[in-house]
Amino acid sequence: MRATLQPGLTNRLTKYLRVTQQLIEEGRDAVSSKELGDFTGINPVQVRRDLNAIGFSGTRGVGYQAYDLVEAVRSILGLRQTYNIALVGAGNLGSAIASSAILPKRGFVIHDVFDNDPDKIGRTVGNVVVKHIDELAKSVEEADEIIGIIATPSQAAQEVAALMVEADIKVILNYTDVLLHVPPGVDVHRIDPTAQLMHTLYYLTQAESSEAGAQS
Ligand SMILES: NC(=O)c1ccc[n+]([C@@H]2O[C@H](COP(=O)([O-])OP(=O)(O)OC[C@H]3O[C@@H](n4cnc5c(N)ncnc54)[C@H](O)[C@@H]3O)[C@@H](O)[C@H]2O)c1
Known part of the structure; x- marks a missing residue:
C-alpha cells in the first residue's frame, strides 16, 4: 500500500511534476532544485526536502535526472501512465x-x-x-x-x-x-x-500597500 502523503506535499509534487515534464518537452535531461523553485514559487530548500522525503536524490552540480524524477513522482502519487x-x-x-x-x-x-x-x-x-x-x-x-x-x-x-x-x-x-x-x-x-485572478490581485495589493507604507 502507498504511504499517505500530506496534502501540501502532494500539491508541491504535482507542481514539480508539471515543470519537469515541461522541461523534458523543451529537451532537458536534468533539472535543478533552483529551477524547480523558480518555476513553482517554492523555496529550493523545500524542493530538496520534499524530493528527499520521497527518497529521490540529485547529483551536485547536475541536478535531478528529469525522466527519473517524473517516474518517481508519478509512482509516489499513484498516477497511471494515461x-x-x-x-x-x-x-x-x-x-x-x-x-x-x-x-x-x-x-x-x-x-x-x-x-x-x-x-x-x-x-x-x-x-x-x-x-x-x-x-x-x-x-x-x-x-x-x-x-x-x-x-x-x-x-x-x-x-x-x-x-x-x-x-x-x-x-x-x-x-x-x-x-x-x-x-x-x-x-x-x-x-x-477569477479565483486565480483574485488571489494574484490580493498579493499585488499587499505589495503595493507595503511599498506605500515604506515610502511614507
Ligand atoms: N472556467 C473557464 O475558464 C471557462 C471558460 C470558458 C467557458 N466556461 C464555461 O464553460 C461552459 C461552456 O462554454 P461554451 O462557450 O463552450 O458553451 P457552448 O454553448 O459553446 O457549449 C456548450 C455545449 O454543451 C452542450 N450541452 C448543453 N446541455 C447539455 C446536456 N444536458 N448534456 C450534454 N451536452 C449539453 C450544448 O449542446 C453545447 O454544445 C459554460 O458554462 C461557460 O460559462 C468556462
Whole structure:
C-alpha cells in the first residue's frame, strides 16, 4: 500500500511534476532544485526536502535526472501512465479542450466527448466523434474513465454531474460557475479563472500597500 502523503506535499509534487515534464518537452535531461523553485514559487530548500522525503536524490552540480524524477513522482502519487477522460459539452470550450495538444503529452486523453444537441452528435472534435449523452455510462465503463470534464452551460451542469457520478466517475473538472453537489468520494475541481485572478490581485495589493507604507 502507498504511504499517505500530506496534502501540501502532494500539491508541491504535482507542481514539480508539471515543470519537469515541461522541461523534458523543451529537451532537458536534468533539472535543478533552483529551477524547480523558480518555476513553482517554492523555496529550493523545500524542493530538496520534499524530493528527499520521497527518497529521490540529485547529483551536485547536475541536478535531478528529469525522466527519473517524473517516474518517481508519478509512482509516489499513484498516477497511471494515461487517463481516459469523458468530456461533456462539445461547444466552444469543449472543442478547444478536446483539440488540446498538451493534455495527451501529459497522459490525459480526451477519449469520449458527449453532447445532447443532434447537430453536434457525429461531428469530430479533436480526434473524437461526439456521442449522445445517453451513451455516457456505457462509454465510461468501456474506457475505464475516472475523470470527467463538464463544459456545458451552467443549467445542465448538475444533471451532467449526476450522470457522471452514476457512471462511477471519481474526479470532475467543472468549468461552469455552478457549485456541484456530489456524494463523498467524488472530487470536484472548479476551474475558475477569477479565483486565480483574485488571489494574484490580493498579493499585488499587499505589495503595493507595503511599498506605500515604506515610502511614507
Ligand atoms: N472556467 C473557464 O475558464 C471557462 C471558460 C470558458 C467557458 N466556461 C464555461 O464553460 C461552459 C461552456 O462554454 P461554451 O462557450 O463552450 O458553451 P457552448 O454553448 O459553446 O457549449 C456548450 C455545449 O454543451 C452542450 N450541452 C448543453 N446541455 C447539455 C446536456 N444536458 N448534456 C450534454 N451536452 C449539453 C450544448 O449542446 C453545447 O454544445 C459554460 O458554462 C461557460 O460559462 C468556462
